[in-house]
Amino acid sequence: MTGELLDVTGDGREDAVLRATEALRAGQLAVLPTDTAYGVAADAFNTRGTARIFGTRDQPRRTPLPVLVRSPKQLAGLTTVVPEAAERLVAAYWPGALTIVLFAEPNLRWDLGRNEGTVAVRMPLDDVALAVVRAVGPVAMTAASRCGETAPATAAAAREALGEAVEVYLDDGPRPAAAASTIVDLTRREPAVLRAGLLDADEVLAVARGELDPFAATMPPPDEDAVGPASTGASDVAAVPDEDGEDPLDDARPV
Template sequence: MSTVYDCTDPDSRVAGLTAARTALKSGRLAVIPTDTLYGLAADAFDSAAVNALLAAKRRGRDMPVSILVGSWNTIDGLVFSVQPRARDLIRAFWPGGLSLVVQQAPSLAWDLGDTRGTVMLRMPLHPVVLELLREVGPLAQSSANVSGRPPATTVHEAREQLGDLVGVYLDGGKAEHSVPSTILDLTADTPRILREGAVPTDQVAEVLGLSPDELTPETAR
């Protein structure tokens, strides 16, 4: 049985955050609001919970989950080496709609799928999920939908697809952007946009001192 908590109501928000914290720390899933789309979340360091997340979405390990963090400093323990250009991007766009693919710290005891030593990180701009992240730590997450179906921009769209596979749904209103985050790969010498979304490519390029074409693979032009 699942429960939806209206986080625009102060009492319901407190109850919802408590329920989500309990569920996540017990290896269960929660649907959370972000500024881009609704996310399906699990404890990043609980491999069984991450596998349950992938199963709920009906997707394989070849499509690994990303990580949401609640502060700039959290990434220092997750990344092999935080490059100056990553710091510049974080200062410019976090919290917000830019996801960064970086080399993960080799000592991390987690299993996010077939990541090949990388991790995708983002700090979302939504007060409900930021409060949750600061209470429970990094969360593994993916969009709150079944693979192949439209991503959820409201909690009701997420619940219609995921139902009782998720026990806690936090309703933070309609997602502000209603589009996915922009994904930037920083694992090679030259940064590459893997997906343009909430943050335009030209804004990313400006921070990096590059032209938009330099960030976009030939096949995507």
């Protein structure tokens, strides 16, 4: 059965998460909640699954897919080097509303699009998304909408946009789709903010440069009404397109 809409706010939560996990492991797609919008996900190492994201969204391969991880420790296996700037940013903002762009490990068997040797990574703070990532491993995710369209704030809106092209939709209530993560490129000589989002861009750069103690950084308060009683925060919002329809990660490549 495709296009299943499963409620994760009640007793069926564990079974629904298991169903999404099974779908991703089989090379299928699942829509997961985040604190900002709903995203369509695939196992990052299942090339059939990631190819389906591009096809389902009509997304050009020049716009690569971001990746969700369950722990900062996973960065070492996905990237060539974890610079001190990344360590400081992770200490300050993960899990949370920060996506960092690093040089990707070249020997990994994945296909995230034309990423020019880089990868955009985020650790989600949403407990539903985290449960799936813990079970599956790194997950590729972008907005659960057609490329260039507004990211959906509800699972129902995501299903209306993508229909039966996605096997499973996990419904955890509405999300504040206007929000977005802050994207920082650490592949350049100096850290650069590719998109200003929920975090203060100047503060993020100060942390990255070592000018501000990571533990002195501020985090935006969670929107409890939007996140819902069963969730604790954020997931991959780096995939939410800009208002003009351009995915900012298209520019997330080394200079």
